[in-house]
Amino acid sequence: MAVLEGKTALVTGASRGIGAAIAVRLAAEGANVAITYERSRDRAEEVVAEIEGLGRKAIAIQADSADADAVTGAVDRTAETLGGLDILVNNAGIFPKAPIGELALADLDRALAVNVRAPFVAAMAATKYLPEGGRVITIGSTLADRLVPSGFSVYSATKSALSGFTKGIARDLGPRGITAVLIHPGPTDTDMNPADGPRARTTLATSAVGRHAAPADIAATVAHVAGPAGTFITGSAITVDGGVNA
Numbered sequence: 682m683a684v685l686e687g688k689t690a691l692v693t694g695a696s697r698g699i700g701a702a703i704a705v706r707l708a709a710e711g712a713n714v715a716i717t718y719e720r721s722r723d724r725a726e727e728v729v730a731e732i733e734g735l736g737r738k739a740i741a742i743q744a745d746s747a748d749a750d751a752v753t754g755a756v757d758r759t760a761e762t763l764g765g766l767d768i769l770v771n772n773a774g775i776f777p778k779a780p781i782g783e784l785a786l787a788d789l790d791r792a793l794a795v796n797v798r799a800p801f802v803a804a805m806a807a808t809k810y811l812p813e814g815g816r817v818i819t820i821g822s823t824l825a826d827r828l829v830p831s832g833f834s835v836y837s838a839t840k841s842a843l844s845g846f847t848k849g850i851a852r853d854l855g856p857r858g859i860t861a862v863l864i865h866p867g868p869t870d871t872d873m874n875p876a877d878g879p880r881a882r883t884t885l886a887t888s889a890v891g892r893h894a895a896p897a898d899i900a901a902t903v904a905h906v907a908g909p910a911g912t913f914i915t916g917s918a919i920t921v922d923g924g925v926n927a
């Protein structure tokens with residue numbers, strides 16, 4: 682039997698990139714999966730079709746992570762439509778870049794709303810549904826721990842905040858048998874950070890393996906944590922970066 686058979690997952694920001702790979706991988710492991718997206722309806726529907734092709738149920742929900750009501754609504758709709766919620770994956774994120782002197786307040790507020798407030802809001806809504814054995818898995822970044830280029834103070838700060846979030850909810854939810862884990866990807870080949878993009882060489886300067894991760898590499902770690910092998914991993918961060926921060 683597939684290890685996630687009978688489980689339901691919600692993956693935020695899963696119309697493309699790492700989120701899409703996570704959604705498909707969780708479905709391949711047996712889960713029914715809801716995904717959210719902001720703008721890419723067609724791409725979200727393609728992910729749904731891929732999951733249905735694996736014999737699992739899937740829904741795509743338009744929900745801007747900056748909108749707390751939309752995030753709460755996505756959690757509720759997942760549980761109502763797919764019959765519960767076992768695994769929440771906070772993946773949606775944005776990557777603002779501006780040196781501190783050029784930072785616009787609106788960009789700071791949006792990054793905090795999407796990258797930090799939304800995982801809180803989703804977890805707050807999900808605690809109603811998560812059963813014993815439930816998971817809250819959040820996607821951080823190696824830039825939370827080590828920041829070489831300039832211009833990423835906001836992004837790094839938002840991803841660092843997820844460390845306190847994860848440790849705190851691990852304590853809150855541990856007595857219910859629910860785990861919380863933060864996964865820090867390194868450079869991963871997506872629209873956000875294309876392997877053939879202008880930043881690629883600088884990005885890989887400290888990589889031990891000298892290449893970007895594929896989204897599936899990150900999804901593999903999420904699947905590990907989501908499954909029975911993840912039962913005793915909680916309150917901690919796992920770095921999946923090809924040695925960038927080594």
Ligand code: NDP
Pocket residue numbers: 693694695696697698699700717718719720721722724744745746747772773774775776795820821822823865866867868869870871872873874
């Ligand atoms: P992409 O930009 O390639 O994809 C982002 C996904 O998130 C899309 O599905 C997008 O939806 C969705 N999204 C963006 N903003 C919102 C929003 N406000 N509300 C709902 N959904 C939203 O990003 P990646 O796949 O590269 O990144 C995924 C996560 O991994 C992020 O948290 C990112 O910070 C993190 N990460 C990425 C790294 C990388 O090198 N790629 C490295 C380290 C961490 P839509 O298509 O509708 O716009």
